[in-house]
Amino acid sequence: MAEHQNGPDLEDDGELFEHHRFVASKGQEPLRVDKYLMNFVEHATRNKIQQAARSGHVWVNGNPVKSNYKVKAGDEVKVLFEHPPHENLLVPENIPLDIVYEDHSLLVVNKPAGMVVHPGHGNYSGTLINGLIHHFKHLPNNSSERPGLVHRIDKDTSGLLVVAKTERAMTHLAKQFFDKSSTREYLALVWGSPKEDAGTITGHIGRNPKNRLQMQVFPEGDVGREAVTHYRVLERLGYVSLVSCTLETGRTHQIRVHMKYAGHTLFNDERYGGDKILKGTTFTKYRQFVDNAFKLLPRQALHAKTLGFVHPETQEPMQFSSELPQDMAQCLEKWRNYGAQGH
Template sequence: MSEEQEYIDSEAEQGEELYLHYSFTVDKKQGPIRIDKFLMDKMQQVTRNKLQNGIRAGSVLVDGKTIKPNYKVRPLEVIEIVLPQAPTDAYRVEPEEMDLNIVYEDADVMVINKPAGLVVHPGLGNKSGTLVNGLAHYFQHVLPIKAGNNNDRPGLVHRIDKDTTGLLVIAKNEYAMTHLAKQFFDHSVTREYTALVWGDLEPAEGRIEGNLARNPSNRMQMIVFEDGITGKEAVTNYKTMESFYYTSLVNCILETGRTHQIRAHMTYLGHPLFSDARYGGDKILKGTIFTKYKQFVDNCFKICPRQALHARTLGFEHPVTGKRLNFECPIPDDFEQLIDKWRKYLMSRKIEE
């Protein structure tokens, strides 16, 4: 792989859930053996501690049921396991002091409100200045871990794009990370996004089901494949909250979390996110030919020179207490100013009419 291609792949892997799903069928001649030992033979790259955390977190199922750590496997049983995805980069993460907008924190989890322009995870083109660098610095002062050690550092079970704002949950220990990964796999984590898109959606609310994979002609994009085979399952529910004649404010509820899911799904519907350069939303896609309107849209692009997308709400079960935690963060200033500008535009049209 070329250096340029590696950078593209690394940068484009934002906005996804970070877990791995495994499935094994026990051989019909297998004798009784503890499940952790059985799985260690099958998954030699996974430590016993990780497997035991997975069992405790309910992330290991035998024939669809949770089991205890001392469970012994039986012939022909189907074992499924969901574990957090380990970091795949080869870079040592250097701690960097960073102002983190912490919404909530306890001994097990932390929720932050990510600003626009902050890359979540280091990659070839972003070895420093990422959220993970900031977390490494923060955690070295509050947790007994070795800074820069990718295997011991608490971390992410999902990501959002560099220029998308909003809520992220961070696991502060291995057990919490495993428990949260299972929740993302089960689609029990609730996430709502606010987006400004081009045009009026018809119908005004609906459900988008379309597998997502890289665009073969542009690997910086994800696109919908309708063959039902290519790509990963992706489901987005949407509802129009306000219509501004040429743009619409939309609430998006994720059932899955794939790379660029909302951005790709809205583009698939013919309504790219406003100011989304990667998907063509940074051009005038709806509206008049008058110079005054063009100037208005250009001013809107200047106010919010990024995709108009904000991860507004986040809800999950606390890994230890079992209590449901729900968070909401306000729309950031640039996005709020953009919405206000379109509201005023709509009012001016109504007055003229």
């Protein structure tokens, strides 16, 4: 059963962990970046650093570089690896959790926007897992050694997550995610108005080779992993629409990438360009209106609203639903009022 222990959400993204960041000192003579990092990174072999560089995981001044790049004074050098750094072991932290359901097998948590689910990418504290291991001492590990975690949602996405409290629950729940028998519905505010009232977006999703922090669709299916998103338009609000997205697969950034691919980038999704005015007029008043909407909702407009699964012990179907958080609800209301005023 080991292959199920991740669930598709956890296994497919090659999560990158920022181990080290250095700024080369004023007196730094030009030096190959692999040699430079060997001088600073404890226990790092040159081979390991070169391998990271080949994978696009050695960055200088925000851009991936090859091993032979010469580091100069003032350069910001980062190296990322595909496993968590040993020096950043999980530390329990007394973080308040919004628990909507709990029994001896599992709990369902409503995650606020802005909270990272597990350590990585330079976020080694303040994560949901740091809070979970403080409140629950004996959570089972999945194969990525992320206690209790069956699936996850992005840092700036709000909403529901199920957490396993026992080994049996971990195996059972992860298998449901793997077999696509769990149900997950998200609400998203997107730019534009989809032609159809409902539809399905398919297209393999993999890491963008030019920007390792983005994912992209590979329609030929030669790269990445299969991904399927079903959507329904709930409200058309002129230049934006509220849509419901149901996931059949759980790829990293799946809804964000699929909706962009379909021509409807999520509202204020900075990573995928949704923080620009993608639909609408050029009037100054409209630009000001959108800017104010961005301030109300300073993140991508995505909320994990409902979560359904079969209980690992009782075999009863369970369904949970959560309200839209205040920032997204206020932004939505602003667009409704804008439309009502005849814009």
